[in-house]
Amino acid sequence: QSVLTQPPSASGTPGQRVTISCSGSSSNIGSNTVNWYQQLPGTAPKLLIYSDNQRPSGVPDRFSGSKSGTSASLAISGLQSEDEADYYCAAWHDRSVVFGGGTKVTVL
Amino acid sequence: QVQLVQSGAEVKKPGASVKVSCKASGYTFTSYGISWVRQAPGQGLEWMGWINTYNGNTNYAQKLQGRVTMTTDTSTSTAYMELRSLRSDDTAVYYCARPWAAAGKGAFDIWGQGTMVTVSS
Numbered sequence: 001q002s003v004l005t006q007p008p009s010a011s012g013t014p015g016q017r018v019t020i021s022c023s024g025s026s027s028n029i030g031s032n033t034v035n036w037y038q039q040l041p042g043t044a045p046k047l048l049i050y051s052d053n054q055r056p057s058g059v060p061d062r063f064s065g066s067k068s069g070t071s072a073s074l075a076i077s078g079l080q081s082e083d084e085a086d087y088y089c090a091a092w093h094d095r096s097v098v099f100g101g102g103t104k105v106t107v108l
Numbered sequence: 109q110v111q112l113v114q115s116g117a118e119v120k121k122p123g124a125s126v127k128v129s130c131k132a133s134g135y136t137f138t139s140y141g142i143s144w145v146r147q148a149p150g151q152g153l154e155w156m157g158w159i160n161t162y163n164g165n166t167n168y169a170q171k172l173q174g175r176v177t178m179t180t181d182t183s184t185s186t187a188y189m190e191l192r193s194l195r196s197d198d199t200a201v202y203y204c205a206r207p208w209a210a211a212g213k214g215a216f217d218i219w220g221q222g223t224m225v226t227v228s229s
Contacts, residue, residue: 002152033212037153044203044219045145045153050211088153092213096169097143097155 003028004089004100011106012079020103022072022089032092034072036065039086048087049074081107110134112204112220119226120194127190128223130204137185138162141207143216144178144189146200158207159187194227201225
């Protein structure tokens with residue numbers, strides 16, 4: 001059971017907008033920033049969003065993050081086939097880093 | 109380029125220990141910490157702990173306290189993670205990752221390629 005709660009799956013057709021939620025508590029998301037990772041099959045995770053809504057250099061602007069209270073969201077607009085991957089949220093919690101259980105995004 | 113290169117796959121028996129290495133290049137090793145994250149087959153990510161590469165201070169996940177030790181060799185820019193008393197549920201891919209302090213806690217901008225550790229009798 002993960003400290004941060006994500007839906008196990010999400011899907012959309014090419015060009016659609018997909019949103020992934022990440023629910024936490026006042027001890028993690030409510031008091032610390034949220035980061036998002038993309039993990040393509042068989043590869044290491046890649047930092048996609050940091051500090052709630054910032055994109056590292058090289059990440060397309062169709063990926064965006066937001067946060068409100070104890071929940072955060074990752075949105076993928078203009079979904080592309082190469083976006084099919086697992087997505088994880090992460091936050092600081094009581095002297096440790098906690099991750100969500102992950103959401104598998106399928107491009108139909 | 110900035111990269112973390114990990115040691116190869118390991119197969120261990122229950123009760124044994126494993127030590128995984130993570131060699132950094134392309135940046136000043138002691139300017140960034142190193143965290144370790146593992147992922148059991150088909151499962152999510154689990155943070156194991158962090159080491160300050162400058163002074164050796166560590167912070168381990170409570171669940172692994174007493175079984176894990178993280179160390180560094182600054183002369184070779186290499187971090188190590190040793191896990192003892194291995195159990196079958198320690199079977200996982202183990203990643204080292206570089207925390208990006210400017211991005212806030214929990215942001216890891218560089219990852220190693222992963223090391224598969226299999227625990228089986």
